[in-house]
Amino acid sequence: MLLNPKGFAVIGASSEKEKVGHIVFKNLLESKVKAYPVNPNTSKVLRQKCYGSVIELKNKVSHAVIAVPAKIVPQVVEECGAAGVKTVIVISAGFSEVGNNKLEEEVKEIVNNHDMRLLGPNVLGVIVPGVFNASFFEGEIKSGGVSFISQSGALGVGVLDSLVNSEWGLRSFISIGNAADINITDALKESLSDKKTSCVIVYAESLQKGKAFMEACSESDKPVFILKAGTSSAGKRAASTHTGSLAGSDEIYSAAFNQCGARRVGSLKSLINAGMIYDQQGFLGEKALIITNAGGPGILVTDALEKAGIKVPKLPSKLVKLLNKKLRGVAWSGNNPVDVVGDARADRYLKVFKAVSKYSFYDEVIVLLTPQAMTEPLKTAKGLVRFNKRVKKPLIACFIGGPSIKEAVSFLEEKGVMVFQELSDLTSVFRFLV
Amino acid sequence: MLLNPKGFAVIGASSEKEKVGHIVFKNLLESKVKAYPVNPNTSKVLRQKCYGSVIELKNKVSHAVIAVPAKIVPQVVEECGAAGVKTVIVISAGFSEVGNNKLEEEVKEIVNNHDMRLLGPNVLGVIVPGVFNASFFEGEIKSGGVSFISQSGALGVGVLDSLVNSEWGLRSFISIGNAADINITDALKESLSDKKTSCVIVYAESLQKGKAFMEACSESDKPVFILKAGTSSAGKRAASTHTGSLAGSDEIYSAAFNQCGARRVGSLKSLINAGMIYDQQGFLGEKALIITNAGGPGILVTDALEKAGIKVPKLPSKLVKLLNKKLRGVAWSGNNPVDVVGDARADRYLKVFKAVSKYSFYDEVIVLLTPQAMTEPLKTAKGLVRFNKRVKKPLIACFIGGPSIKEAVSFLEEKGVMVFQELSDLTSVFRFLV
Numbered sequence: 014m015l016l017n018p019k020g021f022a023v024i025g026a027s028s029e030k031e032k033v034g035h036i037v038f039k040n041l042l043e044s045k046v047k048a049y050p051v052n053p054n055t056s057k058v059l060r061q062k063c064y065g066s067v068i069e070l071k072n073k074v075s076h077a078v079i080a081v082p083a084k085i086v087p088q089v090v091e092e093c094g095a096a097g098v099k100t101v102i103v104i105s106a107g108f109s110e111v112g113n114n115k116l117e118e119e120v121k122e123i124v125n126n127h128d129m130r131l132l133g134p135n136v137l138g139v140i141v142p143g144v145f146n147a148s149f150f151e152g153e154i155k156s157g158g159v160s161f162i163s164q165s166g167a168l169g170v171g172v173l174d175s176l177v178n179s180e181w182g183l184r185s186f187i188s189i190g191n192a193a194d195i196n197i198t199d200a201l202k203e204s205l206s207d208k209k210t211s212c213v214i215v216y217a218e219s220l221q222k223g224k225a226f227m228e229a230c231s232e233s234d235k236p237v238f239i240l241k242a243g244t245s246s247a248g249k250r251a252a253s254t255h256t257g258s259l260a261g262s263d264e265i266y267s268a269a270f271n272q273c274g275a276r277r278v279g280s281l282k283s284l285i286n287a288g289m290i291y292d293q294q295g296f297l298g299e300k301a302l303i304i305t306n307a308g309g310p311g312i313l314v315t316d317a318l319e320k321a322g323i324k325v326p327k328l329p330s331k332l333v334k335l336l337n338k339k340l341r342g343v344a345w346s347g348n349n350p351v352d353v354v355g356d357a358r359a360d361r362y363l364k365v366f367k368a369v370s371k372y373s374f375y376d377e378v379i380v381l382l383t384p385q386a387m388t389e390p391l392k393t394a395k396g397l398v399r400f401n402k403r404v405k406k407p408l409i410a411c412f413i414g415g416p417s418i419k420e421a422v423s424f425l426e427e428k429g430v431m432v433f434q435e436l437s438d439l440t441s442v443f444r445f446l447v
Numbered sequence: 448m449l450l451n452p453k454g455f456a457v458i459g460a461s462s463e464k465e466k467v468g469h470i471v472f473k474n475l476l477e478s479k480v481k482a483y484p485v486n487p488n489t490s491k492v493l494r495q496k497c498y499g500s501v502i503e504l505k506n507k508v509s510h511a512v513i514a515v516p517a518k519i520v521p522q523v524v525e526e527c528g529a530a531g532v533k534t535v536i537v538i539s540a541g542f543s544e545v546g547n548n549k550l551e552e553e554v555k556e557i558v559n560n561h562d563m564r565l566l567g568p569n570v571l572g573v574i575v576p577g578v579f580n581a582s583f584f585e586g587e588i589k590s591g592g593v594s595f596i597s598q599s600g601a602l603g604v605g606v607l608d609s610l611v612n613s614e615w616g617l618r619s620f621i622s623i624g625n626a627a628d629i630n631i632t633d634a635l636k637e638s639l640s641d642k643k644t645s646c647v648i649v650y651a652e653s654l655q656k657g658k659a660f661m662e663a664c665s666e667s668d669k670p671v672f673i674l675k676a677g678t679s680s681a682g683k684r685a686a687s688t689h690t691g692s693l694a695g696s697d698e699i700y701s702a703a704f705n706q707c708g709a710r711r712v713g714s715l716k717s718l719i720n721a722g723m724i725y726d727q728q729g730f731l732g733e734k735a736l737i738i739t740n741a742g743g744p745g746i747l748v749t750d751a752l753e754k755a756g757i758k759v760p761k762l763p764s765k766l767v768k769l770l771n772k773k774l775r776g777v778a779w780s781g782n783n784p785v786d787v788v789g790d791a792r793a794d795r796y797l798k799v800f801k802a803v804s805k806y807s808f809y810d811e812v813i814v815l816l817t818p819q820a821m822t823e824p825l826k827t828a829k830g831l832v833r834f835n836k837r838v839k840k841p842l843i844a845c846f847i848g849g850p851s852i853k854e855a856v857s858f859l860e861e862k863g864v865m866v867f868q869e870l871s872d873l874t875s876v877f878r879f880l881v
Contacts, residue, residue, distance in 0.1 A: 033820055106790070111778035149820045152850070165743025167789050171817035171847030175868070178850060218746060242746040245753030251746045251784050281747065282871035309599025312652060312676040312685045313715065319679030344545035350685050355601050356540070383605035386467055386583045413605030416586070416612060434609070437716035 018076040022067045025080035026050030026058045034080040036149040044145035067096045075099045083107030087119050094127025103133035109191050121193045136190035137166030157182025158211030158292040160204035164189045164218045180426040181289050184210045198226040205233040214288040215239040218252040227273035237275045240284040276445045287445040293431050294407035297446045298376020300324050303350035305381035306357045311350035317440035339364040355385045359392035366400035377407035384417035394421040398428040452510040456501045459514035460484030460492045468514040470583040478579035501530045509533045517541030521553050528561025537567035555627045570624035571600030591616025592645030592726040594638035598623045598652045614860040615723050618644045632660040639667040648722040649673040652686040661707035671709045674718040710879045721879040728841035731880045732810020734758050737784035739815035740791045745784035751874035773798045789819045793826035800834035811841035818851035828855040832862040
């Protein structure tokens with residue numbers, strides 16, 4: 014429907030750099046899926062032969078991205094039907110979101126008549142990083158396992174932009190917009206059945222086909238993390254202006270999500286972080302080992318883990334003995350969290366990594382570091398990369414700080430270690446990962 | 448006691464660059480308060496004449512920072528007493544935190560005998576940005592109105608490091624450590640009575656003198672934001688290892704904080720953000736105006752505001768008419784949040800800024816932006832700076848994204864506009880600011 018296109022027509026492709034139709038075609042030209050510009054008023058776009066109508070591309074494209082003025086969308090969609098297009102992605106705005114319901118109904122009817130599917134209108138588009146970018150978002154995102162469905166294109170842009178230059182990737186991004194046909198539930202189903210999707214993160218203002226949404230969540234092994242906006246009365250009013258649909262009672266949503274196993278998060282950041290941690294590390298088991306050079310952060314993480322139902326078990330006495338020997342003369346905590354204390358250089362972390370590697374009393378490891386006088390962030394990071402390979406369990410690091418830990422954090426990210434710079438990023442998501 | 452020293456002796460000052468005594472003296476040499484190195488084994492430190500004993504500095508210094516091996520701390524503190532020092536800051540570790548309670552008691556007794564005060568042992572030190580840095584933290588922090596008290600020095604370092612290169616500043620930082628004498632409550636009282644402190648943020652694992660803490664909070668007009676760690680049983684166990692003191696029941700703490708008006712936050716990030724917003728913007732009033740180019744974020748902010756008891760009132764009908772005129776042809780939301788929609792260039796924001804300036808139905812403004820195809824982040828930021836000066840009400844901006852909004856965010860920060868890059872930074876703190 015959306016994730017496996019066999020060729021795109023970009024209707025409204027343009028040579029004017031600022032136009033949405035130009036950006037979409039440029040993005041698709043750099044994609045692995047063939048794309049053809051369609052515009053009766055120009056002969057070439059970005060040196061590619063431009064077609065006067067999508068009908069000239071009959072059976073050559075499965076998908077059409079439409080970026081033309083709203084009033085000519087029906088005509089263009091009609092032509093898509095005649096050309097054998099399966100799915101139209103209508104980026105154009107000016108439909109139900111501005112009260113123009115009639116025009117939207119008209120488009121929907123044409124789509125139905127031709128047995129096509131419609132994403133939009135009023136969407137940012139669809140992106141499968143590394144494969145195609147059928148949207149007017151211009152940045153480049155790495156490929157990953159998280160599929161992101163956003164009812165709000167504008168919110169989607171904010172998230173996508175924050176992922177540019179990051180090692181975190183997405184399997185797909187789908188902007189839902191007015192949802193005249195394909196809605197969140199449809200996109201969710203396609204994402205969940207997509208083999209390369211490990212989990213789905215959803216930003217929703219309202220949910221059509223609520224029962225189908227719940228069924229999709231229940232039936233899938235893959236976790237669905239959802240941020241549901243419009244929890245307050247004023248928020249609902251704003252949501253109704255924004256999407257034209259009425260947001261239901263918040264308690265009903267919460268109960269429904271609980272019942273079907275959808276994981277409702279409380280903030281945009283938790284939505285992203287929970288998805289990314291799951292994709293890279295999977296769910297967290299019931300026992301965590303914490304290694305830190307800072308007592309305070311160790312306690313805050315312990316609190317958050319226990320609140321999420323994850324234990325921070327005492328260390329086996331044999332391991333305590335081993336660590337007492339390895340860390341002779343060090344006033345380490347003697348327990349879990351393993352606090353190697355503030356004056357620890359990298360070697361102390363490395364000794365602990367080595368010692369705990371032989372034990373299996375824990376299901377995941379949290380490694381914390383703050384940059385104190387003797388701390389060696391980069392050297393510690395290098396040891397952590399090796400430990401991460403060896404330990405074969407979920408491992409999440411948090412190097413807390415700014416300039417002093419920047420290089421180490423970049424190194425960890427490059428080497429595929431899940432690392433945060435703010436403790437709150439971790440402590441706020443544990444409960445969604447059990 | 449801590450914030451207004453008249454000269455420092457740095458006992459244990461050293462020429463070896465890696466030693467804590469070197470770093471502390473270097474930091475103090477760059478401060479506005481006179482500092483003297485003390486070390487019997489060297490004649491000069493950083494080209495400054497080095498004294499053999501603090502006694503040679505009799506009545507020249509009010510404060511002594513001590514960074515010598517634990518076992519000679521008592522002798523050195525005794526000399527401080529003889530030299531007329533008022534306050535000793537003992538950075539040295541190796542006391543009650545490693546079970547060496549006897550040595551700590553000994554130091555405490557000497558301090559009492561000489562009518563001195565003692566910060567520590569086992570502390571990072573004290574910093575008053577722009578005035579002095581009596582700690583071994585090496586970065587430079589800007590001056591601001593927030594006083595930060597941290598029971599954990601290591602956590603303090605993480606926060607301080609994240610403020611380096613930031614426009615956000617602190618009035619003071621006090622590391623509490625083992626609290627043999629000066630504890631959180633003492634530091635809180637001094638901070639609250641300090642004229643340049645607008646509010647206090649506290650990281651606490653346990654609270655001695657709980658009643659005095661509550662009284663200090665009750666009696667002050669200045670807000671106290673507190674992150675209390677050790678809420679879980681394992682967290683309490685870890686806290687007891689870390690500070691040697693037992694953390695009390697979490698419910699009792701919450702009830703006590705409520706009663707005395709201390710604002711208990713749930714994460715390190717909320718602690719910092721709440722303090723910084725209060726310092727720069729004050730408390731939020733009961734009615735908020737939201738201006739956005741993205742519906743979704745507008746709804747999420749509305750939800751969070753309403754949850755905090757802040758209304759997002761409907762726009763006066765006169766203003767709606769005015770905006771309809773100014774934004775002719777734009778499918779704006781017609782209400783609050785004022786959604787200028789995704790294709791807004793800077794001019795549309797600027798028109799709204801101008802129009803709402805004449806109205807007083809709101810107590811604060813939240814300005815949101817995501818970088819969409821037509822968005823002009825920097826130009827919008829420039830207009831926002833002017834609006835910020837004109838509006839004379841709390842104003843908080845959130846430009847959501849990464850590279851596309853980086854320049855605009857830096858510009859806003861430089862010009863003193865309170866700006867975030869992550870929606871969750873805002874939505875998580877509203878409730879602490881009413």
